[in-house]
Amino acid sequence: MKRIAIxxxxxxxxHGKIMIFLNEQGAVDNAFLQxxxxxxxEKFVExxxxxxxxxxxxxxxxx
Amino acid sequence: xxxxxxxxxxxxxxxxxxxxxxxxxxILEIADMADIHLWPVAMDFKYAEVRAFKDKYLDATLFSGxxxxxxxxxxxxxxxxxxxxxxALGACAHTGGVPGLANMYTRGEILDRVYLRxxxxxxxxxxxxxxxxxxxxxxxxxxxxxxxVKALDQVVDVDYYIPGCPPASLQIYSAxxxxxxxxxPKKGSVIGAGDRALCDECARKKSEKTITxxxxxxxxxxxxxxxxxxxxxxxxxxxxxxxxxxxxxxxWTPCRGCYGPLDDVKDQGIKMLGALxxxxxxxxxxxxxxxxxxxxxxxxTVNRFSLASSMLRRKKT
Numbered sequence: 001m002k003r004i005a006i007x008x009x010x011x012x013x014x015h016g017k018i019m020i021f022l023n024e025q026g027a028v029d030n031a032f033l034q035x036x037x038x039x040x041x042e043k044f045v046e047x048x049x050x051x052x053x054x055x056x057x058x059x060x061x062x063x
Numbered sequence: 064x065x066x067x068x069x070x071x072x073x074x075x076x077x078x079x080x081x082x083x084x085x086x087x088x089x090i091l092e093i094a095d096m097a098d099i100h101l102w103p104v105a106m107d108f109k110y111a112e113v114r115a116f117k118d119k120y121l122d123a124t125l126f127s128g129x130x131x132x133x134x135x136x137x138x139x140x141x142x143x144x145x146x147x148x149x150x151a152l153g154a155c156a157h158t159g160g161v162p163g164l165a166n167m168y169t170r171g172e173i174l175d176r177v178y179l180r181x182x183x184x185x186x187x188x189x190x191x192x193x194x195x196x197x198x199x200x201x202x203x204x205x206x207x208x209x210x211x212v213k214a215l216d217q218v219v220d221v222d223y224y225i226p227g228c229p230p231a232s233l234q235i236y237s238a239x240x241x242x243x244x245x246x247x248p249k250k251g252s253v254i255g256a257g258d259r260a261l262c263d264e265c266a267r268k269k270s271e272k273t274i275t276x277x278x279x280x281x282x283x284x285x286x287x288x289x290x291x292x293x294x295x296x297x298x299x300x301x302x303x304x305x306x307x308x309x310x311x312x313x314x315w316t317p318c319r320g321c322y323g324p325l326d327d328v329k330d331q332g333i334k335m336l337g338a339l340x341x342x343x344x345x346x347x348x349x350x351x352x353x354x355x356x357x358x359x360x361x362x363x364t365v366n367r368f369s370l371a372s373s374m375l376r377r378k379k380t
Contacts, residue, residue: 007109007110007111008103008109008110010103010104010105010107010108011103011105013104015103019203021201030201032198032203034205036132036205037074037131037134038131038173038177038192039074039131039162039165040165040176040177043173043176043177044165044167044168047360048360048363051279051280052360052364055316055319056161056164056367059078059161059162061076062075062076062078062079062081062229063077063078063080063081
């Protein structure tokens with residue numbers, strides 16, 4: 001199956017790519033939005049003093 | 064001739080990119096100074112175009128973000144090969160930054176928390192991201208999520224560092240000027256920052272420090288004029304490079320060290336612990352320990368932005 005990769009997707013905050021699979025007629029068989037990133041704030045803010053949380057989670061997105 | 068510039072991000076928040084845009088009307092001067100050949104947050108270029116560049120085609124890459132996964136590392140290596148100068152932009156690329164705090168945990172602990180135990184995620188089948196996944200139409204691939212977060216210079220040779228979380232916009236502007244005017248200092252230098260400790264640029268009044276108690280910010284209102292550390296609030300000023308313009312201090316918030324260590328300091332956190340121990344009123348080990356034991360979460364305080372590049376680097380696994 002023919003594949004079209006849009007990598008990276010742009011003009012947004014964060015990483016992403018789109019994979020499009022075409023069938024033999026050239027029509028879209030399937031398309032996937034993939035997010036190839038994770039930092040894990042959910043884990044590493046655990047146990048952080050509560051007054052420090054605002055200045056850490058502001059680094060989730062700076063845009 | 065105009066500079067050929069790439070602006071790229073690894074494990075980042077986009078704040079460094081916004082700091083470039085926050086040069087306001089000077090962004091027009093940057094546009095006069097440089098042609099941008101990759102900048103995912105703001106312009107539409109694809110990786111395939113970068114791969115087609117000749118080696119050293121770019122004059123400089125500004126790389127923000129830490130190295131968290133195999134895609135970050137591959138792009139860092141690709142851009143290193145395509146660039147005459149590799150510049151780490153911001154605390155994450157410089158010293159690992161906030162994403163580096165993940166080094167207190169293992170890869171497995173993070174994936175478990177995020178995908179299996181997150182209160183807002185419905186995942187009854189317990190699906191975790193896979194590097195390869197077969198769909199009905201064909202195979203999909205995702206980058207490898209590493210066990211350890213790294214700073215940029217732990218995976219590629221870095222020529223210069225612009226520190227900060229985020230770097231002060233005018234500091235980025237002046238650093239770009241150094242590139243354009245071919246005035247860069249010796250390789251490995253920190254540019255767009257001071258060469259003294261933040262305390263030297265801080266306007267708060269300092270005298271002999273004798274700390275008898277460490278305070279958290281909700282426990283006492285700081286006075287407006289005195290050094291935070293003297294008042295018992297942990298402030299990383301003594302262990303942090305100047306150049307930020309004392310942004311946090313001016314907002315009544317003690318420093319957490321985003322501008323990184325000074326030259327010749329191997330570990331910002333250890334430097335801060337040394338500075339802290341030396342200003343406590345008790346001078347005996349027992350008395351010092353009694354006060355230091357009251358510091359909540361010392362590691363993520365003194366190595367807030369620098370755990371990945373510290374001597375500890377990560378939790379032992």
